Amino acid sequence: MTHEELEEAVPLYAVGALERMERQAFEAHLLSGCPGCHAALKEYQSVAALLSFGLSPRQPPRPLKAKIMASRNLLPAGAESSTKEPPKPSLEPGEWMNHLFPPIAPARSGSLPWAIGLATLLVLGGGGYMAWTYVTQVTSDSIRLEQLSARLHEQSVKLASVQRELTGRERALAELREDMQKRTTDVAELKDQLIQREAELDDLRNQLASASRRGRATQDELASLLRVPDINAVSLSGSDMAKGAGGLLLFDPRTQKVWLYAVNLPECPSGMTYQLWAITDKPTSVGTFHMDSGETAHMLVKRLPDFARAKQFAVSLEPSGGRPQPTGPVYLTGSL
Amino acid sequence: MSSPSRHATSTIDSALIARVLKGDQQAFSQLYDHSNTLLYTLALRILGNHEEAAELLQDVYLEVWRKVARYDVGRGTPVAWLVTLTRSRALDRLRARTARGQQYKDQLDGDAAARVPDLGPSPLETQADQELRLLVGQAISALPVAQQQAIELAYYEGLSHTEIATKLNQPLGTVKTRIKLGMSKLRDTLRTCWEQGDVT
Numbered sequence: 067m068t069h070e071e072l073e074e075a076v077p078l079y080a081v082g083a084l085e086r087m088e089r090q091a092f093e094a095h096l097l098s099g100c101p102g103c104h105a106a107l108k109e110y111q112s113v114a115a116l117l118s119f120g121l122s123p124r125q126p127p128r129p130l131k132a133k134i135m136a137s138r139n140l141l142p143a144g145a146e147s148s149t150k151e152p153p154k155p156s157l158e159p160g161e162w163m164n165h166l167f168p169p170i171a172p173a174r175s176g177s178l179p180w181a182i183g184l185a186t187l188l189v190l191g192g193g194g195y196m197a198w199t200y201v202t203q204v205t206s207d208s209i210r211l212e213q214l215s216a217r218l219h220e221q222s223v224k225l226a227s228v229q230r231e232l233t234g235r236e237r238a239l240a241e242l243r244e245d246m247q248k249r250t251t252d253v254a255e256l257k258d259q260l261i262q263r264e265a266e267l268d269d270l271r272n273q274l275a276s277a278s279r280r281g282r283a284t285q286d287e288l289a290s291l292l293r294v295p296d297i298n299a300v301s302l303s304g305s306d307m308a309k310g311a312g313g314l315l316l317f318d319p320r321t322q323k324v325w326l327y328a329v330n331l332p333e334c335p336s337g338m339t340y341q342l343w344a345i346t347d348k349p350t351s352v353g354t355f356h357m358d359s360g361e362t363a364h365m366l367v368k369r370l371p372d373f374a375r376a377k378q379f380a381v382s383l384e385p386s387g388g389r390p391q392p393t394g395p396v397y398l399t400g401s402l
Numbered sequence: 403m404s405s406p407s408r409h410a411t412s413t414i415d416s417a418l419i420a421r422v423l424k425g426d427q428q429a430f431s432q433l434y435d436h437s438n439t440l441l442y443t444l445a446l447r448i449l450g451n452h453e454e455a456a457e458l459l460q461d462v463y464l465e466v467w468r469k470v471a472r473y474d475v476g477r478g479t480p481v482a483w484l485v486t487l488t489r490s491r492a493l494d495r496l497r498a499r500t501a502r503g504q505q506y507k508d509q510l511d512g513d514a515a516a517r518v519p520d521l522g523p524s525p526l527e528t529q530a531d532q533e534l535r536l537l538v539g540q541a542i543s544a545l546p547v548a549q550q551q552a553i554e555l556a557y558y559e560g561l562s563h564t565e566i567a568t569k570l571n572q573p574l575g576t577v578k579t580r581i582k583l584g585m586s587k588l589r590d591t592l593r594t595c596w597e598q599g600d601v602t
Contacts, residue, residue: 074578074582077581077582077585077586077589078556078563078578078581078582080585081553081556081557081581081585082493082556082557082560083552083556083561083562083563083566083578083581084562084563085562085563085564109589109593110585110589111482112482112589112592112595113585113588113589113592114557114585115481115482115485115486116534116538116588116592116595117538117542117553117557117588118440118443118444118447118485118489119411119440119531119534119535119538120535120538120539120541120542121443121444121447121535122443123439123440123443123531123535124439124442124443124446125439125442126438126439126442126455126456126459127452127456130438130456130459130460131431131434131435131438133460134434134459134460134463134464135427135430135431135434137460137464138427138430138463138464138467
């Protein structure tokens with residue numbers, strides 16, 4: 067309704083002729099505080115209140131007052147008003163609105179209840195004005211609501227996407243942690259292996275040092291052996307298999323050891339080894355030795371307590387590990 | 403004390419209501435004496451039945467006795483409040499009766515004076531009430547009958563402008579115009595009444 071229509075509705079409202087929807091719209095407009103409509107309504111409601119004064123007066127039945135007074139005595143004013151609420155009939159249009167009008171005379175009561183009532187009415191007025199404003203903006207609010215719903219849905223989708231990405235990154239982080247843990251374990255194992263290798267290297271160094279010491283000891287022992295006056299020596303010469311080869315066999319009676327110093331023997335074929343024999347009645351194996359590629363001389367030291375009984379010595383080529391009796395070609399021979 | 407009917411309805415003041423508020427039974431009795439004729443006349447005009455009008459009056463006064471604490475003495479006169487309350491409750495009864503399909507024989511059928519302004523003197527009222535009644539009655543009588551009819555159908559029968567248009571078989575705009583013009587004329591004629599602060 068336009069304001070002009072609302073102004074024209076004032077007399078209709080005062081006399082109670084508006085339809086329900088029109089009445090509610092007009093009351094909402096009044097709550098907005100329109101001073102013109104309030105002033106007009108005050109006058110028209112005064113007119114309406116005067117209408118019944120124009121009727122020909124009629125007297126109610128005389129017993130009615132006594133009946134009312136008797137009924138009233140059954141209903142004490144204070145107790146009744148505070149304990150029992152009568153059934154509330156519908157309000158005549160404008161009845162409640164009377165309380166919105168400014169007093170004809172200045173208010174004579176400044177008591178708290180009136181102040182509370184006035185405050186309540188002001189609040190109701192403000193609420194009504196807002197309600198009226200909102201009613202006129204229902205369409206735009208609906209559109210805004212739809213837009214907000216769409217934005218909310220869009221934000222929800224984005225949130226779900228971010229959550230999925232976050233979950234994926236957490237999974238990747240967990241895999242990285244697992245991989246790092248595995249690599250840490252590998253590094254620890256490598257460290258252990260390194261420590262083990264270093265220990266083995268130390269062992270090898272020790273063995274090398276020990277071997278070096280033994281070599282030096284052998285050389286020292288050979289040097290002292292050569293200085294012994296009663297040492298026995300047998301010269302070995304190369305056979306047709308190795309004419310350039312030769313050897314020297316020494317026997318130390320104090321230690322019961324024989325020393326074979328062989329030179330220029332061919333390289334042992336794969337799977338073969340040289341074997342030294344002491345021949346008494348039959349060949350007896352003294353020991354085996356190997357000539358590697360590029361090697362020109364080799365020293366073999368073995369114990370041989372029966373050296374004195376041997377008549378002849380020989381070196382033959384045998385399968386690896388040697389044989390109880392000579393089976394291969396003879397490369398060196400010599401006699402006492 | 404004079405006869406109950408001799409109290410001036412238009413002179414009910416807030417002080418009397420304040421005494422009723424405090425549970426003063428004598429004040430309540432005075433309030434009845436001052437207002438019962440006006441309210442009964444109104445109830446009878448709306449309901450058209452003496453017994454029902456009397457029942458309604460009893461309900462209204464007992465409601466006043468109980469609800470008087472809710473009356474705002476600083477806003478509007480006690481008479482205007484009582485008139486509004488009585489009309490509202492009477493129309494409630496009328497609508498409830500209509501909804502039940504219940505029909506009373508209209509006891510005012512043969513009493514046209516109860517429906518139209520009575521411009522003659524009455525022994526039931528004071529001089530002041532009589533002067534006011536004459537003033538209002540003359541103002542209403544000065545309106546075209548069609549405007550009187552439209553206003554009375556709304557005020558005394560509780561019909562909306564649409565219902566009035568249907569009942570009178572008149573265009574809705576015509577009914578609205580009749581009510582607006584009639585009320586506007588009454589406002590111009592009766593403005594002195596509330597400007598003096600006597601009644602409303």
